[in-house]
Amino acid sequence: MKFKMHVMKLWNYLTSKLSVFFPIMDQVLAWLRKYKNFYFLLGFFAPEKKYPETEKKYRYGIIICARNEHLVIGNLIDSIYAQTYDQDKMDIFVVADNCTDDTAQICRDKGCIVYERFDQVHARKGYAMEFLFDRIIEDYGIDSYDGYIVFDADNLLNPTFVEELNKAFDTGAGVAVGYRNTKNFDRNVISAGYGIHFYQSVVAYHRPRAWLGISTHIAGTGFVIASRLLKDGWHYTCLTEDSQLTLNCAAQGERIAYCEAAEFFDEQPYEIKVMMRQRIRWIRGRLYSFFSTLPKTTKGLFSIFGKQSLIVEEEEGKRKNIFLRGWRKTLSCYDMIVYAFPNSTYYGLRIILFPILAKIIGVILALFVGEKMGVGDGAGASKPVWMTAWVMLTTHWFTIVKTELSGFLIILRERKRIRCSKLKLFFYTLVFPWFDAIGAPLAIIALFSKSQWKPIKHDEALTLEDLDIHTKKEN
Numbered sequence: 001m002k003f004k005m006h007v008m009k010l011w012n013y014l015t016s017k018l019s020v021f022f023p024i025m026d027q028v029l030a031w032l033r034k035y036k037n038f039y040f041l042l043g044f045f046a047p048e049k050k051y052p053e054t055e056k057k058y059r060y061g062i063i064i065c066a067r068n069e070h071l072v073i074g075n076l077i078d079s080i081y082a083q084t085y086d087q088d089k090m091d092i093f094v095v096a097d098n099c100t101d102d103t104a105q106i107c108r109d110k111g112c113i114v115y116e117r118f119d120q121v122h123a124r125k126g127y128a129m130e131f132l133f134d135r136i137i138e139d140y141g142i143d144s145y146d147g148y149i150v151f152d153a154d155n156l157l158n159p160t161f162v163e164e165l166n167k168a169f170d171t172g173a174g175v176a177v178g179y180r181n182t183k184n185f186d187r188n189v190i191s192a193g194y195g196i197h198f199y200q201s202v203v204a205y206h207r208p209r210a211w212l213g214i215s216t217h218i219a220g221t222g223f224v225i226a227s228r229l230l231k232d233g234w235h236y237t238c239l240t241e242d243s244q245l246t247l248n249c250a251a252q253g254e255r256i257a258y259c260e261a262a263e264f265f266d267e268q269p270y271e272i273k274v275m276m277r278q279r280i281r282w283i284r285g286r287l288y289s290f291f292s293t294l295p296k297t298t299k300g301l302f303s304i305f306g307k308q309s310l311i312v313e314e315e316e317g318k319r320k321n322i323f324l325r326g327w328r329k330t331l332s333c334y335d336m337i338v339y340a341f342p343n344s345t346y347y348g349l350r351i352i353l354f355p356i357l358a359k360i361i362g363v364i365l366a367l368f369v370g371e372k373m374g375v376g377d378g379a380g381a382s383k384p385v386w387m388t389a390w391v392m393l394t395t396h397w398f399t400i401v402k403t404e405l406s407g408f409l410i411i412l413r414e415r416k417r418i419r420c421s422k423l424k425l426f427f428y429t430l431v432f433p434w435f436d437a438i439g440a441p442l443a444i445i446a447l448f449s450k451s452q453w454k455p456i457k458h459d460e461a462l463t464l465e466d467l468d469i470h471t472k473k474e475n
Helices: 002-032 035-045 073-081 103-109 125-139 161-169 189-212 241-252 272-305 326-340 343-369 385-395 397-417 422-430 433-437 439-447
Strands: 060-066 090-097 113-117 147-152 175-182 223-226 256-266 311-315 318-323
Touching: 002 343, 035 189, 035 397, 060 073, 060 103, 060 125, 073 090, 073 103, 090 103, 090 125, 103 113, 113 125, 125 241, 147 161, 161 175, 161 223, 161 256, 175 189, 189 256, 189 272, 189 326, 189 397, 189 422, 189 433, 241 256, 241 272, 241 326, 272 326, 272 343, 272 439, 343 439, 397 422, 397 433, 433 439
Parallel strands: 060 090, 060 147, 090 113, 175 256
Antiparallel strands: 147 223, 175 223, 311 318
């Protein structure tokens, strides 16, 4: 009897503490994110930040990772050759990663430098990039190029992409990111959800950060990285190498600039199976990136007590901002910690997993002890699971409305960039909250699944002409 009483007391103690913990944690997270409201207002009303003209023409290595991309990679290469930037200043490097089609030959026929890689154990983009940069270091030397521009094989570039990105790179940024547009936005509700997600990044993150002079984040493709950051090669090989690189740059004080004028187009998934697989990979990869870099980014928060200005260098009478120091590094680290925090995982545990586990354990203990056992109302497990979900839904109605409203504001702000009929655009925006809502259940799946990097089928073989983008040859 005493043992049963101890079990009851322990269970009630644990559940009562969790019932208090979750609401407090909700409030803490809400306060930590308050500044994002300012970000959104700035991103909505501010024009794009333009960089000054420069006569400096840097030499770039174009990096493309491809796996069975014969349908789309030729169009990407053609869009690179259609750039207004000096072609003598660019070389295209392709890693044909575990390809079983003619991707490698297509690239060679178009004048690219191609390396083939066959490694099923490390079949992941980060490892493919590590392999390619090792070959470049061995055969050419990393300093043969001032920077390396990274693309996915399905991308298409606005003809002025490199020219505009070069302006941002000339400010001394270690990394510069372009404007990610969607080339198949109107395919269906899934591709549109991705598109709105990336437009949201522009309004809520990239544009305000650019105006505030702090680092932004990298989203996988369409960015240039300075060769000085690759002296020892590429070593960002987790499931989300972009998040890993972003957080390491923030911790090191490397500035990631955003160049809105450098527009490129990206194909988004449109099948639910592919979407779920990719989102689960994102969640697992970002979990690793966040916690593996947290000690370094936390240390970066205290940079405000160091030098209170940017370290600059003089080149031909021009001052260039090289490293973030002082309050700018502190803000960048804080911003990146909040941005990279695993929200989907937290809310998955908070709303789904804990109430279900608590209900199951409560029933088991009730059978064992012989008395009804539950948890406090704050945890929600004393109610049926469906009721807990309903309470959470009605409690967070403001968040749902806010997501809906922000979706329409984002579309209003970026509408000139979007290629979609008005009726479809309205519908896709109306249902957009689903894209964020599925994050919590997918996070629970991610915790218990073994996620591997798998290639995403790209079959939207669109050209610049299909997107009504005129090349320099046509002008």
